[in-house]
Amino acid sequence: MKVIKDTELILTAENKVYHLNLLGKEIADSIIVVGDRARVRQVSQHFDNIDIKIKNREFLTHTGTYNGKRISVVATGIGTDNIDIVLNELDAAVNIDLETRTIKEKKRSLNIIRLGTSGALQKDVKVDSFLMATHGLGFDGLAHFYQSENIIDEKMSSAFATHSNWPKQSAYPYIVKGSEELLKKFDSFAKGITATASGFYAPQGRKLRIAPTIEDLHQKMNTFCYKGNRITNFEMETSALYFLAKALGHHALTICAIIGNRISKTQSKDYKKTVDKMISKVLEVI
Secondary structure, three states: OOOOOOOOEEOOOOOOOOOOOOOOOOOEEEEEOOOOOOHHHHOOEEEEEEEEEEEEEEEEEEEEOOOOOOOOOEEEOOOHHEEEEHHHHHHHHHHEOOOOOEOOOOOOOEEEEEEEEEEOOOOOOOOOOOOEEEEEEEOOHHHHHOOOOOEEEHHHHHHHHHHOOOOOOOOOEEEEOOOHHHHHHHOOOOOEEEEEEEOOOOHOOOOOOOOOEEEEEHHHHHOOOOEEEEEEEEEEEEEHHHHHHHHHHHHHHHHHHHEEOOOOOOOOOHHHHHHHHHHHHHHHHH
């Protein structure tokens, strides 16, 4: 049985995964991931009880029960680079024996639901509404660092690259579908493709002192449609979440509160209230 070297799987002195500081027994099968550490408390305040509170660096985990179901909520921080850490370490904690550094024969499959905030890319998507990502469209390039088969939707990815005349110097866009199981479970939510940027300013078409290389990025996304699928919103984590979850045998879904519309130039007046409503609605379904 292959032993994973300590340079590949870095653990704490207590044999916990390094960044999250967690053991497998401290993680529920149902996990809500959020970007903001403060949002962990916003979710866990609904729990009947909280058994575990662990923080390390920007990562914070609460595990407890809601209506008798065990749930973890984990703050990931911002960006696909952080999602890379969180997904790999959640999987390592539950599917690698951290004492022997060997992969377990029997694997746990986690249900990972991201609750985020997002900007809409279609005029009819209203501010303070909720959107479920049928697919993640990644501009971040993270998936290209991993060997995988039949995870990326190559035809849809190619269609977007052609439609947008995607620049050769940028990472090739990739599209991954969310978990069929979770998409069915949350079928009452509005749906669309969620685009994932590698940054907040130029990568999302914003201009402060440096102009973006893709001046018409919003228009290219707004006008894309593939077999009835259109790009509805823009954020910073979903593509990596969908890719890594599927590659590792987990289920992932992103649901976002729309706090701004980039096309109509409108913004939520009280996005925290909207996020509260989203949390309550998702917990009811879980």
